[in-house]
Amino acid sequence: xxxxxxxxxxxxxxxxxxxxxxxxxHLCADVITMLEARGExxxxxxxxxxxxxxxxxRELAGLGADLDTSDEVPGVEPPEDAALARLLPDASKDxxxxxxFRRLSEASLRESKIAxxxxxxxxxxSEPVTLTEExxxxxxxxxxxxxxxxxxxxxxxxxxxxxxxxxxxxxxxAATTDEFxxxxxxxxxxxxxxxxxxxxxxxxxxx
Amino acid sequence: MSSAAGSTLTEEGTDLDLQGRVxxxxxxxxxxxxxxxNLMSYVAWVFRSYFGHSREKAHQLMLQVHHEGRxxxxxxxxxxxERDVTALHGYGLQATLEESE
Numbered sequence: 001x002x003x004x005x006x007x008x009x010x011x012x013x014x015x016x017x018x019x020x021x022x023x024x025x026h027l028c029a030d031v032i033t034m035l036e037a038r039g040e041x042x043x044x045x046x047x048x049x050x051x052x053x054x055x056x057x058r059e060l061a062g063l064g065a066d067l068d069t070s071d072e073v074p075g076v077e078p079p080e081d082a083a084l085a086r087l088l089p090d091a092s093k094d095x096x097x098x099x100x101f102r103r104l105s106e107a108s109l110r111e112s113k114i115a116x117x118x119x120x121x122x123x124x125x126s127e128p129v130t131l132t133e134e135x136x137x138x139x140x141x142x143x144x145x146x147x148x149x150x151x152x153x154x155x156x157x158x159x160x161x162x163x164x165x166x167x168x169x170x171x172x173x174a175a176t177t178d179e180f181x182x183x184x185x186x187x188x189x190x191x192x193x194x195x196x197x198x199x200x201x202x203x204x205x206x207x
Numbered sequence: 208m209s210s211a212a213g214s215t216l217t218e219e220g221t222d223l224d225l226q227g228r229v230x231x232x233x234x235x236x237x238x239x240x241x242x243x244x245n246l247m248s249y250v251a252w253v254f255r256s257y258f259g260h261s262r263e264k265a266h267q268l269m270l271q272v273h274h275e276g277r278x279x280x281x282x283x284x285x286x287x288x289e290r291d292v293t294a295l296h297g298y299g300l301q302a303t304l305e306e307s308e
Contacts, residue, residue, distance in 0.1 A: 144299040151244040
């Protein structure tokens with residue numbers, strides 16, 4: 001059984017069983033796969049910067065005579081999958097504005113999340129798991145993305161749902177997929193809570 | 208972060224929506240919405256480390272999100288508000304832009 005994250009003289013440390021580290025690493029890998037699939041579906045690796053340049057060249061060639069050409073560039077729709085939609089949320093309550101914002105920023109948000117999750121997988125390679133002050137927020141963000149994904153799969157939409165999942169976990173042997181996911185959710189929540197409590201403790205007091 | 212490799216040109220230089228930006232100089236608000244997943248300690252930590260809020264201010268904003276469902280955590284020019292929203296999405300918080308009244 002794992003021991004919680006705690007502050008040490010050389011950053012933060014958690015003792016975890018090898019199967020726990022492996023499991024957590026797999027979860028990170030699953031979220032990476034999901035985010036990459038979204039990128040492939042939008043075909044943005046090639047398209048996103050190119051699109052912007054195409055727009056720019058059109059302007060340069062005087063083809064964008066009317067100044068309000070931004071309206072012609074279609075925005076990007078939010079993901080249909082609940083977990084992806086939670087990881088890549090709308091930046092505005094106005095759907096049109098959200099779609100335009102997504103067009104400009106979703107690819108880099110996805111890339112930064114993938115980079116966090118990869119760094120977390122690296123950290124999970126060693127026992128104990130040790131994080132420097134710089135690595136701790138990165139690991140924390142990745143852990144949170146795993147939690148958000150599990151929460152979407154467990155349909156946690158409000159406090160009542162959270163309570164239901166909380167009660168589902170900790171009953172011993174998980175018999176169903178949902179019970180297993182609830183166990184994982186409880187485990188990652190506990191890790192996250194102990195990491196950030198330790199981080200808040202060592203944060204310098206206000207001047 | 209690794210995404211910096213693409214140089215600033217692809218990040219902002221090609222965003223030619225300047226016309227709208229310059230004319231639209233009214234300040235924007237950055238709103239964080241409550242959700243049942245993000246931990247209170249985590250949200251408070253993000254407010255402290257990202258915005259540099261004091262312990263007390265961060266705690267107060269976090270509680271406002273929790274109890275009232277939303278809180279305005281920053282406001283300013285559109286460019287900055289956009290950066291804040293993207294950063295908060297990076298942390299997994301539900302954040303949106305809002306034009307000030």
